[in-house]
Amino acid sequence: MSHLLILAASDAGPVAEIAKTFGANVPALIANAISFLLVALILKKWAIGPIQKTLEDRRATIAQGLADASRAREDLAVAHRKSQELLVETGVQTGRIIEESRAAAARVTEIENQKAIAAAADIIAKARHSNDAELARLKAELRQEFGRLVVEASIKVTGKILTLDDQKRLAEETQRQIAA
Amino acid sequence: MAWPKALVFLFGGLFLQLATVAAEHGNPAEVAATHGLPSAAPVIFHIGPLPVSNSMVLTWIVSLLLVLAVRLGVRTIKDVPDGAQNFWEWLVESLYDFLGGIIGAELVHKTFWFFASLFIFILATNWFGLLPGVGSIGYGHPTEHGFDVTEPLLRGANADFNMTFAMAMVFFILWTVWALQANGPVGFLKHLFGAKGGLGGFMGFILMVVFFAVGLLEVVSILFRPVSLSFRLFGNVFAGENMLEAMTHLGGAKLGWLTALPFYFMEILVGVVQALVFMLLTAVFTLLICSHDEEHAEDGSHH
Numbered sequence: 001m002s003h004l005l006i007l008a009a010s011d012a013g014p015v016a017e018i019a020k021t022f023g024a025n026v027p028a029l030i031a032n033a034i035s036f037l038l039v040a041l042i043l044k045k046w047a048i049g050p051i052q053k054t055l056e057d058r059r060a061t062i063a064q065g066l067a068d069a070s071r072a073r074e075d076l077a078v079a080h081r082k083s084q085e086l087l088v089e090t091g092v093q094t095g096r097i098i099e100e101s102r103a104a105a106a107r108v109t110e111i112e113n114q115k116a117i118a119a120a121a122d123i124i125a126k127a128r129h130s131n132d133a134e135l136a137r138l139k140a141e142l143r144q145e146f147g148r149l150v151v152e153a154s155i156k157v158t159g160k161i162l163t164l165d166d167q168k169r170l171a172e173e174t175q176r177q178i179a180a
Numbered sequence: 181m182a183w184p185k186a187l188v189f190l191f192g193g194l195f196l197q198l199a200t201v202a203a204e205h206g207n208p209a210e211v212a213a214t215h216g217l218p219s220a221a222p223v224i225f226h227i228g229p230l231p232v233s234n235s236m237v238l239t240w241i242v243s244l245l246l247v248l249a250v251r252l253g254v255r256t257i258k259d260v261p262d263g264a265q266n267f268w269e270w271l272v273e274s275l276y277d278f279l280g281g282i283i284g285a286e287l288v289h290k291t292f293w294f295f296a297s298l299f300i301f302i303l304a305t306n307w308f309g310l311l312p313g314v315g316s317i318g319y320g321h322p323t324e325h326g327f328d329v330t331e332p333l334l335r336g337a338n339a340d341f342n343m344t345f346a347m348a349m350v351f352f353i354l355w356t357v358w359a360l361q362a363n364g365p366v367g368f369l370k371h372l373f374g375a376k377g378g379l380g381g382f383m384g385f386i387l388m389v390v391f392f393a394v395g396l397l398e399v400v401s402i403l404f405r406p407v408s409l410s411f412r413l414f415g416n417v418f419a420g421e422n423m424l425e426a427m428t429h430l431g432g433a434k435l436g437w438l439t440a441l442p443f444y445f446m447e448i449l450v451g452v453v454q455a456l457v458f459m460l461l462t463a464v465f466t467l468l469i470c471s472h473d474e475e476h477a478e479d480g481s482h483h
Binding site for chain 1: 240246254257276296297345
């Protein structure tokens with residue numbers, strides 16, 4: 001049978017005549033079907049399939065990105081709120097710490113002032129004591145010197161050589177009178 | 181003012197040319213009619229026992245070009261598309277959304293590869309068949325009206341009934357597979373012959389007989405779908421190529437391009453429309469057999 005009889009009709013009749021007119025034949029039909037199927041399968045494997053997958057992946061990525069962005073915005077808002085709360089809390093704590101520090105500093109200052117005053121008073125007392133001791137020593141030296149000068153003056157005025165006892169007695173008398 | 185003068189010159193020249201053809205060879209329509217496309221695609225060589233027609237050669241060329249275009253365009257798919265990948269993504273996504281809106285998300289996910297391939301292949305072959313040289317370069321003999329190409333090296337793929345019928349038969353096989361997958365063998369028969377409406381008793385029996393008769397008509401309709409699908413596409417493309425050839429001869433050797441030019445634009449449109457019609461009809465046929473009556477009833481109750 002050289003021509004395809006559509007719908008398996010017999011060689012005779014109008015269908016066979018139509019098939020003959022339009023050149024319908026089995027080998028050409030099969031060859032064309034194979035050509036079309038090959039193209040369809042190649043398009044499916046290399047174009048439609050991968051592109052569909054890419055588009056689906058891209059849709060999923062965009063949806064994921066939007067969801068992530070939304071979640072990030074929510075997280076940002078929460079973080080912002082928490083940071084504001086932390087700032088307020090920190091401000092309060094800082095104020096309290098500053099107040100406590102000021103009070104502590106005032107106490108320390110007071111204590112140190114007292115210590116300084118005490119130390120100053122001690123230093124002054126010690127200085128006075130030292131001055132008094134120095135003054136007494138100087139006065140004693142002055143009396144001794146004055147006694148010695150009186151003895152020397154007496155020796156020179158009287159031309160008399162005084163004994164050691166006289167010198168001692170004269171010096172002591174002079175010192176007593178000066179002290180009086 | 182330059183354009184009207186040019187148009188007057190152009191159409192004046194065309195009229196003179198037609199008049200010249202008419203004076204030399206008789207009625208231009210008769211001249212054009214002698215250069216019609218043969219209804220059967222001529223065999224131009226054999227590969228072993230397999231006869232290779234000129235339309236099959238064009239099919240292979242288009243297939244090869246399509247494969248090359250696909251490989252060049254989407255060889256390495258990037259997350260951020262550019263160049264040809266943009267085009268392929270646009271085509272696939274547009275078709276997917278378009279078909280999804282008609283046959284539903286579930287069915288389009290399963291059958292999209294076939295309908296998209298069908299559309300792309302038919303469109304590519306239709307448009308490739310419009311290129312100058314297709315149908316006009318080949319073997320022939322000189323006639324009194326000029327050189328008559330009797331065996332062109334290339335012929336529009338869908339101007340060969342074997343091609344359109346092959347596509348329709350491939351669809352018919354896939355349609356059967358999808359229908360059986362969706363309904364099961366028993367459900368498939370019930371879908372065709374089962375009584376709808378849920379009536380019982382005597383009315384139910386009457387309806388059963390009526391729906392069985394309707395099912396028989398439906399089977400005949402289904403069996404003739406490949407024929408109607410293939411002849412519709414073949415007829416449109418074949419008629420278009422004949423018209424282009426007739427218009428080219430009508431204009432003569434010098435102005436043949438001008439008389440055919442408006443019809444080339446129309447054939448570009450026909451190429452898209454026929455690809456769309458073939459794809460849509462096959463998609464709707466698939467939807468009709470794969471959709472369940474219960475779903476329709478539920479959809480109807482929502483509306």
